[in-house]
Amino acid sequence: MPSKLPRSLIGWSVAAWAGTVVALVLQLWVWVVLATRKVSHGSGDYLGHQDAALVLGVVPAFVSLVLAVLVLRRRGRSRSAVVLLVADVACLALVGALVVPAAITVFRFAPTDDAVFAERARLGYFAHGDLGAEFTPDGAQVALQSRVDALARGLGTEVVVPHDDASATNTDRDRPGTSPAGIACTEYAESFVLSSSVDRARAAAYVSSVWAKQSAAGKGTVTDGQRSLVFAPRSGGSVEYRPEDRTFVTRTACLIGEPARPMGG
Numbered sequence: 001m002p003s004k005l006p007r008s009l010i011g012w013s014v015a016a017w018a019g020t021v022v023a024l025v026l027q028l029w030v031w032v033v034l035a036t037r038k039v040s041h042g043s044g045d046y047l048g049h050q051d052a053a054l055v056l057g058v059v060p061a062f063v064s065l066v067l068a069v070l071v072l073r074r075r076g077r078s079r080s081a082v083v084l085l086v087a088d089v090a091c092l093a094l095v096g097a098l099v100v101p102a103a104i105t106v107f108r109f110a111p112t113d114d115a116v117f118a119e120r121a122r123l124g125y126f127a128h129g130d131l132g133a134e135f136t137p138d139g140a141q142v143a144l145q146s147r148v149d150a151l152a153r154g155l156g157t158e159v160v161v162p163h164d165d166a167s168a169t170n171t172d173r174d175r176p177g178t179s180p181a182g183i184a185c186t187e188y189a190e191s192f193v194l195s196s197s198v199d200r201a202r203a204a205a206y207v208s209s210v211w212a213k214q215s216a217a218g219k220g221t222v223t224d225g226q227r228s229l230v231f232a233p234r235s236g237g238s239v240e241y242r243p244e245d246r247t248f249v250t251r252t253a254c255l256i257g258e259p260a261r262p263m264g265g
Helices: 007-036 047-075 079-098 100-122 137-154 200-216
Strands: 175-178 184-187 189-194 220-224 229-233 238-242 247-251
Touching: 007 047, 007 079, 007 100, 047 079, 047 100, 079 100, 137 189, 137 200, 137 229, 137 238, 137 247, 200 220, 200 229
Parallel strands: none
Antiparallel strands: 175 184, 189 247, 220 229, 229 238, 238 247
16 A cells, blocks of 8 residues: 555554444344343343444544545545545445444334333332243233132132133233333233032132132232122232133233334344
8 A cells, every 4th residue: 555645544444444344243243132132121231332333333434534535635636545435435335224224223222122121120020130930921820820720629620721712701801001100011811711510609609718818818909899709919910700600810910021122023
């Protein structure tokens, strides 16, 4: 490379290419993190790397481009300076096509991600480390179903999960809601039916007795309605028993799911 080119231009040109490569690697890393993480811990998982990708991809190439233009204006036509200028433009084009749009998407996503994480943390989702099973739809349903199974065993029978969703009432279905801070959440419901051989009156009396003892022990609260009995355990959610058709309906607390990935999926 001709010695007449300023060392600063040569240095910034090398930095531009190195910065572009590093920026593309960092951007790929950000997408991989967002695509593979199972539990959101807010934008701290990736935002620093996104900032670095944008800065390293834009600043060195832009500075090198400005210096190349100045050299051409002061010293006239220089093939070496033109080559460096074209290289800088290529670097900025790559960053502009692959990093800048991705960064805008990530920056728009980060506040939502942080809001979900903050609300989950406030509600105790991470009280014992990572996201507890009781705060996932499957985990919460398993915990509630175990209470139904225990009641069925006490009655000497088993429960059956209805498979005909069309027969479920609206109150038996999953339903969307919002957390105290306005974050979208979902209550998940499932129905279980006792064997028809179980006497209705006996089953109702047994369920009421068990739940009354648990309520007295401070393990939850019981609400006695006209057509059903509802037990709300301290661990969250509720179990409703409908004596008329020997049906239990479990409903989780309104659970906050993972924020939608910015790249979809």
